[in-house]
Amino acid sequence: MNRKRSNGASPSAPLVLEVDRVALSYPQAAGRTQVLGGVSLSVGAGEFVSLLGPSGSGKTTLLGLVGGLERPDSGRILVAGEPAGSRPGLAAYMPQQAALLPWRTVQGNIELALRIAGRSREEARRLAREGLERLGLERHARSYPQVLSGGMQQRVSFLRALLSPQPLMLLDEPFGALDALTRQEMQEWLLSLWEQDRRSVLLVTHSIEEALLLSDRILVLSSAPATIVRELAVPFGRPRRRQLWSESAFGELKEELYQALRRERGGSGEGRA
Template structure:
């Protein structure tokens, strides 16, 4: 039984003249403890798909299954890091991190203790009592990431979690996430624009087409675990990178010609 299974998801939105199709028949799954990435052109519908998984948007058709149960349209069952950090401006950093745990039923004291324990591990020690506006975009992203990481649901959906970090911090965060994931083996669905990041982190990658998004390729990533940064130097890594780049380039060319 898969942790997550999407069955034939279609999504259309009202447009100026007619309805715009954003997702066209997306079926995919994430197994228990698996790390799966979605990679696709900008505007192809990846965040929309996450909104559907999280129950924030009801799909036009299709179903979301979690642990063998049809949960289409239900909220609160996954831990979700949105593309924009979405922190509460009036809550302190530690209290923002604690929020998802509190909503899930943890006591405030326990939730805050955990937030205080983990903030230094993402380089935010000393910022516990500050308000979000004091932090840079990348720091806010790390707060949002930590909030998702500490919430107790077993499926984490991360929408470009490292998108606004500088290259070195991004590498650190990738290695750090990999380390944590290898210890607790939560199931992860991960959106990224970086082919290298997807290859370095994932067990499997789905490549999406332009809008309306379809799955154009599913790749099983063969590198051993625990994964070392040195895999990036392997010829197989470069080969896969070029292959995915080719697929995405075709999509972008297609877009321009229409």
């Protein structure tokens, strides 16, 4: 299913994530509230896909389903061919808040994630050290996370997800809590790192520029109950640089996505209440 959608990666590559007509509702005071109304999407091997949607559109909920925290009411989710939730830890994860344990050093936090992913103690230690060196973060290895700046914490958090062995990475508004300047720096930093080893990524964001800069494909989510209302293949080649921002094509796509999002927000009042 949906194979024709993964046009960003080579068409024959296996799908790393398949979400097929997934619906979810929560019990509320008056009946049930539909959060996801049949969402279908896919991420191919080595593909960077962004999920763009108004706040409260169930983006984070969808990631929770992929991570196996909850089961959908209906529909099917396959992560690297396995049903979501059948086994813990099918995908690597980078949340909006860095989620670093304050009583572990930077190195210790990375080691813990690798241990949970099944690495041996020695292996985890070696991989964490090498990863910190590769990203030029080794001087922070023995620091506690709370002495680092927000941007630096997110670098550690990203490295932690990057070093985890799962083929799929879930990034949940990773730069949402950063100031604009740090955010731009982090986007470029992530872009250059990702282009080196091309993991499969599902990025949740509400920043149009971020989605355009980073992704191969952008999916626009409607407001709740969420469905995919727009799909857009990003035409820019790789490696990309921030100079894209000044190209006219970038501006046109940005406007197009903006209109799609605005329709969603405006339409939710009349059509879906």
